[in-house]
Structures are given as C-alpha cells and as structure tokens.
Amino acid sequence: MPVADDFEALLESPSEDGYKRHVERLRSEIHDLRREIARRAPESSSPKPRTHLVIGDSHSDPDVPNDRYVWLGKLVREVRPDVVVDIGDWADMGSLSSYDKGKRSFEGRRYHKDVDHAIKAREVFHRELRGLRYKPRLIHTRGNHEHRIDKATDEQPALDGLISTDDLKVKDFGWEEHPFMVPAFADGIAYCHYFASGVMSRPIGGMHLASALLRLGFMSCVQGHSHTYDHAERTRVDGSKVLGLSVGCYFGHYMSWAGSQANAMYYRGIVVIREVESGYGQVEKISYETIRRKHG
Numbered sequence: 001m002p003v004a005d006d007f008e009a010l011l012e013s014p015s016e017d018g019y020k021r022h023v024e025r026l027r028s029e030i031h032d033l034r035r036e037i038a039r040r041a042p043e044s045s046s047p048k049p050r051t052h053l054v055i056g057d058s059h060s061d062p063d064v065p066n067d068r069y070v071w072l073g074k075l076v077r078e079v080r081p082d083v084v085v086d087i088g089d090w091a092d093m094g095s096l097s098s099y100d101k102g103k104r105s106f107e108g109r110r111y112h113k114d115v116d117h118a119i120k121a122r123e124v125f126h127r128e129l130r131g132l133r134y135k136p137r138l139i140h141t142r143g144n145h146e147h148r149i150d151k152a153t154d155e156q157p158a159l160d161g162l163i164s165t166d167d168l169k170v171k172d173f174g175w176e177e178h179p180f181m182v183p184a185f186a187d188g189i190a191y192c193h194y195f196a197s198g199v200m201s202r203p204i205g206g207m208h209l210a211s212a213l214l215r216l217g218f219m220s221c222v223q224g225h226s227h228t229y230d231h232a233e234r235t236r237v238d239g240s241k242v243l244g245l246s247v248g249c250y251f252g253h254y255m256s257w258a259g260s261q262a263n264a265m266y267y268r269g270i271v272v273i274r275e276v277e278s279g280y281g282q283v284e285k286i287s288y289e290t291i292r293r294k295h296g
C-alpha cells in the first residue's frame, strides 16, 4: 500500500501500534530516498591532480653544448606536465663571476656569449614543444647566477641601463619570471632557487636540507641551488602531507670550481612530481643518463 493510503487507513482506525509502524515505514522510505539521491548525484568535482616537472640548475655555459635542452624538450613532450619549473641558474653567467676573476679559467669569457648561449638553450628547448596541444604553465625562479647581472649593475652603476636580466629574454619565451629569492606557488607547493635559513637570507643547506625546508618553511618547499638531491615528507595532525625537496641539477659536465668531491655529490637529472594536489605529490627522479639515452 502506498504511504499516503497507509496514513489514510490509520486515520480511520487509529492505534498506538499503527502510528509506530507508520513512523518506522516513513523512516525506511527516507533512508531509501537518501540512498537514491546519493546514487544519482554527479561524481565529486574535486580538481584533477596535476603533474609538475622541475628542472634543477642547468647552467647553460658557452663552453658546453646545449644538447641537453633539446632532450629536455622531448622529455616534456613525453611527460606532458601541467607545470614546468625552471628553478634558476639556467644561465651560468660565468663572465660575471667574482669567484675566478683574474684567473686563467676566466680567459675569453664575455657577457654577450653567456647571454646568447642561454637564449639559444631556451630556443632549442621550445623548438621541441612546437605543436604541443596544450600550454603548460612555465615558471622561472631566478637563480643566483642570473642574479649576477643585477648584482653587477648594483656594484658598478655605470652598467645601469646597459645590461639587465631582461637580456635573457625569459618572458619572451612565455615563462613567468620570479625575481631572485621570491618564491612562486603552484598547487600549494612553494618553488624558489633556494630558501633563506634566517634573516641574513643565507641558503638553507646541510646534510638534512629537505627536512630543514619543512622545518623553516611550514609548507611544501622545492628548491635547487645545492645541486644535490634530498627529499623529506611529514604528515600534519589533520592527515595532510607536506614535502621538502632539493631537486639536484640538470647538466652532465664537471663543475671545475666546485671540486671533485662536490661534483660526486650532485644528483644529475630531472624531478617529476605527479598527482599534485593541495601541496603534495608523488616524487619521481629521472636521471640525466636515462634522459640522454632516450632522447639524445
């Protein structure tokens, strides 16, 4: 009997048991109705997890061919990241180095050669992205090597107006450009060439770099600069997770100024963070050798 008819019949011969049975029936009907509404509701509209591809310090240097940037473009085509982060030190800018100025290793360095080579690296990278059916977000966080340009104009005001970081044409290639030490944020992750350890703005470093990033940043932080790899994860009391990550570098050559022990410590390769959602994702390393073998 339909519920309404059941109720009419109850009104004609009311009884306590009859009312109780009717209330039970109403409860059961409401329960079934709720289940049906839930079943017909559209799928949850939570955003699709995203993929970030992070390029560690790549140090484009006129003494070293730019082939790795061609391979990098091919890798981006393959991975199809939503976000590509160039973490800085894309341009080595050896001509503005104060470290080995006046030494034999400095011979032949020229500002325009450095700049042209770094632009060429972006050209060959972007050439590989031609015809890509979507546009990834491109983020460049300026490194201390690009920042040498600003430093040079600060220290020698006569250069003001003659050289600038605009010479590197980063924006012209469609990259968001974030000044040195200014983090960029994507899907809840903070990206910066390096993060400051304190008020003196010295880089966070040491054996436990990744956990220090979490301790000092209070959120997921990803950086370059050290050329080493380190990864730490922690869980907040609400169950959400955060990661600290130092992504290593993306070049194959020997960094003579760093010495053999430091060169041996470098992680050479690319880092991909998959399933990024609310500042957390699954970290994957792709070594320089794997990239070279596959795309070189």
Ligand SMILES: [Fe+2]
Residues within 6 Å of the ligand: 057, 059, 089, 225, 226, 227
């Ligand atoms: Fe670097």
Ligand SMILES: [Fe+2]
Residues within 6 Å of the ligand: 057, 089, 143, 144, 145, 193, 224, 225, 226
């Ligand atoms: Fe750096």
